[in-house]
Amino acid sequence: MTGERCGREPLDLRCYLVTSGVGPRTVEVAAAAAGAGAGVVQVRAKGATAAGLLELTCAVAEAVRAANPATRVLVDDRADVAWAARRRGAPVHGVHLGQDDLPVRAARGLLGPDAVIGLTTGTPELVRAAEGLRGVIDYVGAGPFRLTPTKDSGREPLGLAGYPPLVAATRLPIVAIGDVTPADAAALAGTGVAGVVMVRALMDADDPGAVVREVLAGFC
Numbered sequence: 001m002t003g004e005r006c007g008r009e010p011l012d013l014r015c016y017l018v019t020s021g022v023g024p025r026t027v028e029v030a031a032a033a034a035g036a037g038a039g040v041v042q043v044r045a046k047g048a049t050a051a052g053l054l055e056l057t058c059a060v061a062e063a064v065r066a067a068n069p070a071t072r073v074l075v076d077d078r079a080d081v082a083w084a085a086r087r088r089g090a091p092v093h094g095v096h097l098g099q100d101d102l103p104v105r106a107a108r109g110l111l112g113p114d115a116v117i118g119l120t121t122g123t124p125e126l127v128r129a130a131e132g133l134r135g136v137i138d139y140v141g142a143g144p145f146r147l148t149p150t151k152d153s154g155r156e157p158l159g160l161a162g163y164p165p166l167v168a169a170t171r172l173p174i175v176a177i178g179d180v181t182p183a184d185a186a187a188l189a190g191t192g193v194a195g196v197v198m199v200r201a202l203m204d205a206d207d208p209g210a211v212v213r214e215v216l217a218g219f220c
Ligand SMILES: Cc1ncc(COP(=O)(O)OP(=O)(O)O)c(N)n1
Pocket: 018, 042, 044, 076, 077, 096, 097, 098, 099, 118, 119, 120, 121, 140, 141, 142, 151, 175, 177, 197
């Protein structure tokens, strides 16, 4: 295992859901978002046990595949959980890793060349470091766009002006995260990012499919 990726299908990062919660609503929103064209669903459940996250991930993945087989399903933080889900035969495609999670080369070794691996960044230094991992990772998350009650990353908000320098620092696709709403999609698309990542704007929506469609329209 070299740690280098083999070629794979391109990722559609334009509309990317990160889930919250662990109940039926989590599975329903994931399926609705996928059905409307969200390209990626990341299963994030910070309080869950590994066993609980595995069960939730498998449930989300089956529902997402039924709604849209093209949507990729990733696990937040836990490459081991993604591995276990894939070994069980669940349609789970990879992991999104933070800076303090399993190093990306180890995750690539565990999950294999076909897995999707994302890495959190948010500063020019972190993006430059991620550029050095091109071939091992598939994309980077960069935020926060604005401050958000969902997570305190400890970094200054990037705002719209923060993204073009990050985009210029890497050939990896960048997705914007942190208090993103569908109304932000067109302006963020104009910065050169490949997509937007949302928790509350999708999880709290009455019609998650409509949110996805508005975001995709912003990337036209
Ligand atoms: C696409 C994407 N980008 C960034 C993050 C944040 O990840 P991380 O820094 O690991 O923080 P937690 O989400 O684990 O709290 C993300 N999850 N997804």
